[in-house]
Amino acid sequence: MHLLLVGISHRTAPVELRERIDFQARGIAEALQSLASRGSTREAVVVSTCNRAEVYVACDEANATRNDLVRFVSEFNGVSSSDIAPHVYGVTDLDVARHLFRVAGGLDSLVMGEPQILGQVKDAHTIASETRSSGPVLNRLFHSSFAVGKRVRTETGLGSGAVSVSYAAVALARKIFGDLGGRSVAVVGAGEMGKLTALHMKSQAVRHVTIVSRTMAHAARTAEAIGGASAAPWEELDGVLSASDIVITATGAARPILTKAHIEAVMRPRRNRPLFIIDIAMPRDVEAAAGEIEQVFLYNIDDLQATVRENLARRASEVTRAEAIVNEEVEKFGGWFRSRGAIPTVVALRERFDAIRRSELERLDFKLSALPPEARARVDEITHLIVEKLLLTPTEQLKSLDNSEAVSTYTEALTRLFALTNQPGDEQSDRDRAAKGGRVEPFKRPTGRR
Amino acid sequence: MNIVPLTLYACALVAYAWHFAQRNSVVGRSATTLLVAAALSHTFVIGMQTMEVGHVPVAGATSAISTFVWLLALSYLYVEMTTDERAMGVFILPLLVALQTIPALRPGVEDRAAVLQGPLFGVHVSSLLFAYASFALACVIGITYVLLFKEIKAKHLGFFYARLPSLQVLDRMNQRAIVIGWIFLTIGMIVGAIWAAQARGGYAGDPRVQAISLEDPKIFVAVLCWFVYSFELFAARRIGWGGRRAAYLSALGFLIVLFNFVPITYFFTKSHNF
Numbered sequence: 001m002h003l004l005l006v007g008i009s010h011r012t013a014p015v016e017l018r019e020r021i022d023f024q025a026r027g028i029a030e031a032l033q034s035l036a037s038r039g040s041t042r043e044a045v046v047v048s049t050c051n052r053a054e055v056y057v058a059c060d061e062a063n064a065t066r067n068d069l070v071r072f073v074s075e076f077n078g079v080s081s082s083d084i085a086p087h088v089y090g091v092t093d094l095d096v097a098r099h100l101f102r103v104a105g106g107l108d109s110l111v112m113g114e115p116q117i118l119g120q121v122k123d124a125h126t127i128a129s130e131t132r133s134s135g136p137v138l139n140r141l142f143h144s145s146f147a148v149g150k151r152v153r154t155e156t157g158l159g160s161g162a163v164s165v166s167y168a169a170v171a172l173a174r175k176i177f178g179d180l181g182g183r184s185v186a187v188v189g190a191g192e193m194g195k196l197t198a199l200h201m202k203s204q205a206v207r208h209v210t211i212v213s214r215t216m217a218h219a220a221r222t223a224e225a226i227g228g229a230s231a232a233p234w235e236e237l238d239g240v241l242s243a244s245d246i247v248i249t250a251t252g253a254a255r256p257i258l259t260k261a262h263i264e265a266v267m268r269p270r271r272n273r274p275l276f277i278i279d280i281a282m283p284r285d286v287e288a289a290a291g292e293i294e295q296v297f298l299y300n301i302d303d304l305q306a307t308v309r310e311n312l313a314r315r316a317s318e319v320t321r322a323e324a325i326v327n328e329e330v331e332k333f334g335g336w337f338r339s340r341g342a343i344p345t346v347v348a349l350r351e352r353f354d355a356i357r358r359s360e361l362e363r364l365d366f367k368l369s370a371l372p373p374e375a376r377a378r379v380d381e382i383t384h385l386i387v388e389k390l391l392l393t394p395t396e397q398l399k400s401l402d403n404s405e406a407v408s409t410y411t412e413a414l415t416r417l418f419a420l421t422n423q424p425g426d427e428q429s430d431r432d433r434a435a436k437g438g439r440v441e442p443f444k445r446p447t448g449r450r
Numbered sequence: 451m452n453i454v455p456l457t458l459y460a461c462a463l464v465a466y467a468w469h470f471a472q473r474n475s476v477v478g479r480s481a482t483t484l485l486v487a488a489a490l491s492h493t494f495v496i497g498m499q500t501m502e503v504g505h506v507p508v509a510g511a512t513s514a515i516s517t518f519v520w521l522l523a524l525s526y527l528y529v530e531m532t533t534d535e536r537a538m539g540v541f542i543l544p545l546l547v548a549l550q551t552i553p554a555l556r557p558g559v560e561d562r563a564a565v566l567q568g569p570l571f572g573v574h575v576s577s578l579l580f581a582y583a584s585f586a587l588a589c590v591i592g593i594t595y596v597l598l599f600k601e602i603k604a605k606h607l608g609f610f611y612a613r614l615p616s617l618q619v620l621d622r623m624n625q626r627a628i629v630i631g632w633i634f635l636t637i638g639m640i641v642g643a644i645w646a647a648q649a650r651g652g653y654a655g656d657p658r659v660q661a662i663s664l665e666d667p668k669i670f671v672a673v674l675c676w677f678v679y680s681f682e683l684f685a686a687r688r689i690g691w692g693g694r695r696a697a698y699l700s701a702l703g704f705l706i707v708l709f710n711f712v713p714i715t716y717f718f719t720k721s722h723n724f
Contacts, residue, residue: 154475160612175602178616271690274617291603295693303605310607 001042001137001340002062003096006069006088007054010110013087021077021084023048028124031076032133040068043135045128045142049120051110052103056096058137066090097141097333101326104145105152106159112315113158113322118149140336148329155325158318161311165304166200168311169278172304173204173246176276176297184208186244187229188237188258189251190218193280197248198226210240214251241266247277249285260289267293278304335402342398345411348420349394353387452495452516452554458488459523459546466539470613478536482527485539489523496520508575511715516553517576518711519546522583529587529623537613541590552712570645578638578672582707584631585679588624589704592697595620599694621693624700625686632679639676671710678703 008021023031028046035044035055043058055073059065070088074081091099099108104121106113125142128134134142153159162168170180177183183206187198190213198209209229213219219231232240241247241263251257258277263286267275272295279286279300291298361368361383368376401407414420465481468474496517499507507513526542529535597610598617614620664670682699685691691699 157473157612161607172602172607175598175607175611175616176618178618272692273690274693294695297602299605306605307607 002059002065003093003137003141003337004057004059004062004065004069004090005054005092005096005099006066006073006090007047007052008084008087008089009052009054009108011108012089017079017083017087018051018053020079021053021073023053023076026076028127029131032128032131034076035072036133038068038072040065043138044133045124045138047103047121047124049117052108054103056100056138056141058135062092066092094330094334094337097144097337098326098330100141100145101148101329102323104149105322105326106149107152107319107322107326111163112312112319113152113160114163115153115159118146118153121145121149137337137340141333144329144333148326151325151329152322156318156321158315158322161307161314163308163311163315165301165308166197168304168307169197169299170200170204172297172299172307173276176274177245180204180206182207183245184210184243185246185248186240187211187222188247188249188285189213189281190215190222191250191252194248194250195222195225197250197278197280198222198229201246201248202226202228206246210244212237212240238262238266241275242269245273245276247275249277249279250281251285253281253285254283256285256287258286258290260287260293263290263296264293267296338404338407339399339402341404341407342401342411345414345420346395346398349414349418350391352418352420353391354384357383357387452550455488455492455495455519456547456550456554458484458491459519459543459550462488462539463543463547466536466543469536470540473613481536481539482530485523485527485543489520489527492516492520492523506572506576508572508579512553512556514575514579514715515549515711518579518582519550519553521579522546522586525580525583525587533615533619533623535615535619537615538587538590538594541593542587545586545590549712568645570641570648574638574642574645577634577641581631581634581638582711584627584634585700585704585707588627588631588700591620591624591627592700595624595697596694596701599697617693621696624697625692628679628682628696628700628703632676632683635672635676635679639672667714668710671706671714675703675706675710678706 008018010018013021023046028048031046032044035041035046035057040061041057041059045056047054047056053073055069057065057069069090070081070084073079073088074084100121102108104118106115106117109117121142125134125138129139162171173180173183185198185201185206185208187194187201187209190211194211198211202209209223209226211219211223211226211229211231212234213222213231214234216231216233219233223229223231249258263275263277274295274297277286277290277296277298279298282301284300286298286300288298288300290296361380368379371379398410401410462481462484465477465484469478469481496507499513506517508517522542523546526539530539594610594614595617598614598620601607601609601611602617664673678699682691682696682703685699686696
């Protein structure tokens with residue numbers, strides 16, 4: 001059994017191509033169904049986000065399946081193979097695990113450490129398990145990746161700190177005021193920038209947003225566009241500022257409209273309640289000296305960009321720690337994955353033993369025929385138990401092997417020692433047997449295989 | 451016997467510091483567990499001493515410090531559990547460890563003078579110890595407030611920004627701790643005055659009872675404390691001295707408390723050295 005991954009991402013493909021390969025839009029469940037009908041895979045999970053489209057499968061033949069998967073991706077999305085081929089990456093076995101773990105940990109994301117990807121990976125696995133297209137191998141793989149995502153988030157600072165200006169502003173407001181629920185926001189200036197920022201603040205569930213503009217009509221129009229905001233004329237600016245906790249200035253004025261003295265006057269009736277001023281205008285609307293006033297926190301667009309840059313740098317420095325977690329988990333998963341190499345041999349060994357048991361019982365059938373049916377059943381049961389007991393320890397030992405060299409040594413020795421003719425990979429028969437409860441009826445049934 | 455809680459407090463300090471630096475949740479939980487263990491063993495020690503001498507050991511300076519450490523540990527644990535904030539631990543634990551070394555070095559319980567028997571004295575000491583524990587918390591919260599405030603003001607969002615709760619939360623916790631402390635400080639001082647008046651009647655010959663007056667350093671500094679905290683509460687509500695100024699005042703207030711609690715008690719007071 002092999003693991004195989006075929007996909008494209010923001011690292012390998014331009015956005016035009018990523019847009020065309022969109023499993024999400026065409027239906028992931030349908031994709032999984034169509035993939036299963038091709039018969040080249042045993043298990044499959046499709047991860048599809050705006051930055052990546054990846055097909056994870058478990059299969060018997062890695063090379064042939066890889067080509068088939070590329071064909072599948074192109075056929076399902078209606079894009080010619082030659083368009084896709086140069087951008088596709090394909091990896092196998094533990095490299096698949098490493099890739100998925102890095103994806104789930106946010107290490108492969110466009111914005112390093114962004115948290116959404118873990119949820120998207122979880123959703124992808126949920127769909128696959130609902131449609132029964134993922135099985136024991138991919139289930140294990142994906143559950144391990146969830147653990148990696150969680151560890152990276154809790155043990156490293158990879159996901160911490162806002163990495164866009166508007167989030168940095170909201171994060172700062174939260175650090176000053178705690179909950180933003182009861183806070184009032186004033187937006188000075190009714191331009192596009194002011195409107196966007198006001199919308200962003202509104203989405204943070206603040207109590208109230210007031211727009212102040214030199215032209216009352218502009219303010220009213222912007223307030224209406226935002227919805228749930230109110231407009232105030234320029235003459236009421238001081239009153240609005242006094243009543244607000246967060247002030248965003250975004251006018252097109254050539255000179256500062258709020259001086260230090262002006263803000264000092266505004267602060268007096270507030271009894272020094274903190275005031276957070278975000279100056280996103282260029283040139284600036286607020287005199288820099290206003291930041292010296294006690295309980296006034298003044299940030300302009302450059303300051304916010306600087307904190308974003310700092311956060312990005314801090315995230316980058318956490319990469320090593322996150323990669324260490326990925327390595328650790330790949331190692332763990334690798335142990336489990338390699339031990340699975342022995343499973344076909346275990347199955348063959350057990351079948352071999354059971355075949356011998358049955359053929360002996362058949363051979364002695366004439367001697368036992370005088371026995372009542374219950375006694376015959378008992379003989380069957382006892383012989384079965386003996387075989388089980390004999391195989392218990394070897395089975396456990398084989399399953400606990402976690403390096404591939406040992407697995408192949410043992411497999412070879414057992415194959416030779418017990419002349420295991422029906423060899424690896426045939427888990428179908430294993431499943432059939434399991435469905436029958438792993439037991440044979442007393443004597444004389446057709447011997448399934450040898 | 452006080453060495454066991456001291457060791458556990460020290461271990462908890464290391465764990466809190468480690469947690470603060472690395473933000474590893476497992477380490478954080480271990481830190482809390484260690485502190486709970488320390489507080490439990492400390493409870494046991496104080497319980498044993500109570501059984502041994504027949505009263506809660508708060509009369510002597512050393513045992514009062516031990517009880518204070520115990521109350522502070524419990525108050526801090528209460529704050530941590532209600533706010534789910536561990537960041538303050540690294541600031542409060544050094545104080546616990548430093549103060550707990552005093553009872554660890556001077557084991558045993560001082561004898562209680564006859565004049566100190568009676569419920570009024572118990573109320574006096576326990577409410578003051580509780581007030582001091584609240585002020586200690588307020589001080590630590592105030593210090594963290596200032597650290598975070600400076601980072602935000604300087605536009606350099608770094609170490610504390612990532613680790614501390616918001617300024618608003620810190621300010622509110624600080625105010626609450628001061629209000630609680632002020633109430634108990636007031637109760638403790640009033641009850642103390644009533645007790646002193648009674649003691650003058652019964653034990654007038656005792657020089658320590660005679661020394662009870664505003665001129666005694668311990669009493670004078672306690673009154674000073676009361677004025678500092680009263681001013682803080684008034685200023686925060688009436689003249690908008692919230693935030694950083696309140697934080698500085700709470701640090702100043704606790705420095706006075708600490709000065710009163712250790713050096714004055716051991717070396718200067720004439721009235722409170724029972």
